[in-house]
Amino acid sequence: MDKTLQNQLSPLRDRIDAIDKQILDLLNQRAQAALDVGKVKHAFDADGAVLKPEREANIVRSLQAGNGGPFPSPAIDAVWTQIISACRGLESTMTVAYLGPQGSFSEQAALEHFGNSVEKLRCDSFDEVFRAVEAGQAQVGMVPVENSTEGAVNRTLDLLLNSSLKVLGERSLSIHHCLMTQSGTMQGIKRVMAHPQALAQCQAWLSRHYPNLARDAASSNAEAARIAAEDPTVAAIAGSMAAQAWGLELVAQGIQDDAQNRTRFLAVGAIETLPSGHDKTSVIMAVPNRAGAVYEMLAPLADNGVSMTRLESRPARTGQWEYYFYVDLLGHRNDPAVATALAQLKKKAAFFKELGSYPIQ
Template sequence: MDKELQAKLLPLRQKIDALDQQILDLINERARTAQAVGDVKHGHPGESPVFRPEREVQVIRALAQANEGPIDAASIDAIWSQIISVCRGLEQEIRVAYLGPAGSFSEQAAFEFMGNAISGVSCPNFDEVFRVVEAGNADVGIVPVENSTEGAVNRTLDLLLNTPLKIVGEHSILIRHCLLTKSGTMDGVTRVMAHPQALAQCQHWLGLHQPGLQREPAASNAEAARIAAEDPTVAAIASDIAARAWGLNIVEEGIQDDPMNRTRFLAIGRMPTLPTGGDMTSLILAVPNEAGAVYQMLTPLAEHGVSMARFESRPARTGQWEYYFYVDIEGHQDDPQVAVALELLRKRCAFFKILGSFPKQ
């Protein structure tokens, strides 16, 4: 290396080394403070859970607002999410349930949302995710609720109807599907497997490029990858993370029909969430099957200036063409105008359930 260049770089590198040491010292000091917080909480069990979604969001939002760059807001989020996760883990191990096995998009969403310092609980289906959290064998569950291509994940909606759990957070990820095989080629491959949603999200590409493949549903994309790792006649649709997890090779990347394909996940748990100033509240509603009932049901939201962000319907399975409505509204259930609107809404509905209030992503 040129001596003049070396002379210019040396003091800058020494400064970086010194700054890294300061950052390390400060992170460790933060960790020790988190441990002290945990010690205080242990004296009041059940009153102050370790995972406080609203507190974590407020910390990151405040840092992003105070940030003067050149680091962008997304990077601030990524960095501090991991720092918070590590410090949280020093207070108490957090168990997070998700649809597995290894390499699923649900696993990816769990670690992005909760950070890497968690204990993952892989489940074979969405029902089991709810069950293990309800039973106290996991603290948080991560489940997909809607996809930008295929719409609502109906099994999740059905499970939300009867669970005592609350929605405590949300996280959205870009879904990039890959065609994976053991050999990295399509030689001898006769079947393609994936979760039904993934098969639907790639149907145009499959019809165009692999029309002869038999399409078979799997419990998850990661499960399809596991099967493909054992059976050379099977191709799996899954992520590049699943490819690495199961020792598969990528035949083709980005085979989803929509390049902007995204899935929104919900975090479900038992902990309460307090208002942050940027929240969402999810509801399930039902009204009598009569003219104008849905309009009358939603009138209190408009009258009190509460915006509706999402509206889905699911059959009530009574055989009478009745429906449950899944509604997301802006604001926290404890915000004054929202609270008034919800109380009026409750009186007009044949069925009324608050799924939870949580910080918007």
């Protein structure tokens, strides 16, 4: 390296090293403060929840609001999620259930949302995720609920209807699908495997490039990657994280038909989330099968100035052409306007279930 350049870089690097040591010292001070908070909480409630979604959301939002740069505000979420996760883990290890195997988008969503200082419980199906949390094998679960290209994940909607678990958070991921094989080429490949939603999200690309290859469904994209790692005739569609996890080589990247392809995940658990100041409430409703019933059902929202951000219908499977409506509202269930609207909705609906209030990502 040029001596003049070295002379200019050396003091700057020394400064960075000194700052890093200060950051580490402050992180240890923060960790100790978190432990002290835990001691106080357990003195009053031995079974008190370690996870506080509203508190964690407010920490990140406050730091982003006060950020003067040049450190990018979006990176604050990623950095402090890991800091909070590490401090939370000192108090008690939290187990997170999600659809596996290793390298799934569900795993990515879980780690982005809860941080890496958690125990991972990989499940074979969405049903198992819910069962694991309900049985206490995991404190929280992470499941996909909708995709910007293919719409609702119906099995998740059905499980939310029948489970006692509450929604306590959300995480939206940009979904970038990759085609991967053992060799990094398509030589000898006879079929492409992926979750049915992923196959649908990439169908135009596959039809253009490999129209003659069979397309087979797998329980998850990561499971398709696992199979491809064992079978040289299989190409898998999954995220780059799955390729790394299973030792596969990428044939093509970004093969999803929609460049803006995103999937929204919900965190579920048994705890009730308190207001954070910027929240969403999810409910399920059904209405009597008569003219104008849906309009009447939604009237309390307009009357109380409550905004609806999502309305999804799902057949009630009664054979009578009846539907459940999955509705997302802006605001927390404890907010006066939302509380009034929900009380009125309960009176009007033939069926009503609150899924939970939680911080908006």
